[in-house]
Amino acid sequence: MSTRKRHWLMKSEPDDFSIDDLQRINIEPWTGVRNYQARNFMRDGMQVGDGVLFYHSSCNVPGIYGIAEVATAAYPDPSQFNKKSKYFDETASRDEPRWFLVDVRYVRTLQQPISLARIRAHAEKLGEDFALIRRGTRLSVMPVSAAQWKTLLTLE
DNA sequence: GCCAACGTTGGC
């Protein structure tokens, strides 16, 4: 497998967990992903040191608010085993975990958030394969190419 | 394997 740094975008509702929360805590397990495609990106695609665009969703101004990095290899999401968690999954077992996560480490907060509206306005430069603005896509974890990463950060 | 019903995401 290539060890070249990859890039990702991860969505979080700031009411639940924001870039400011990550800055305070520094490292946070990205718990609660219950979508197979998103899980597969974390489990099979992510490597320590990969860049992460921290996206705020379901808020006044959705968009990219900060930069983080992948801090660990993927491991089973403990919340799937916790009966008291809203992420409990009775079909998962410790022998056969269903859900995986990585820890994410704070890197920096953007000077100015890059709003979804602004990203859309530059859709042409990002290409049709950019899942964030592809119609109907609701993925909470998605890959970002090196070129897209660079393009997005010029919008800061 | 089909597909209707349901739940969730997430922008607006």
Place this chain on the structure above:
DNA sequence: GCCAACGTTGGC
């Protein structure tokens, strides 16, 4: 709060 769009579940 609305609703479009998607993923998942479960009956058949």
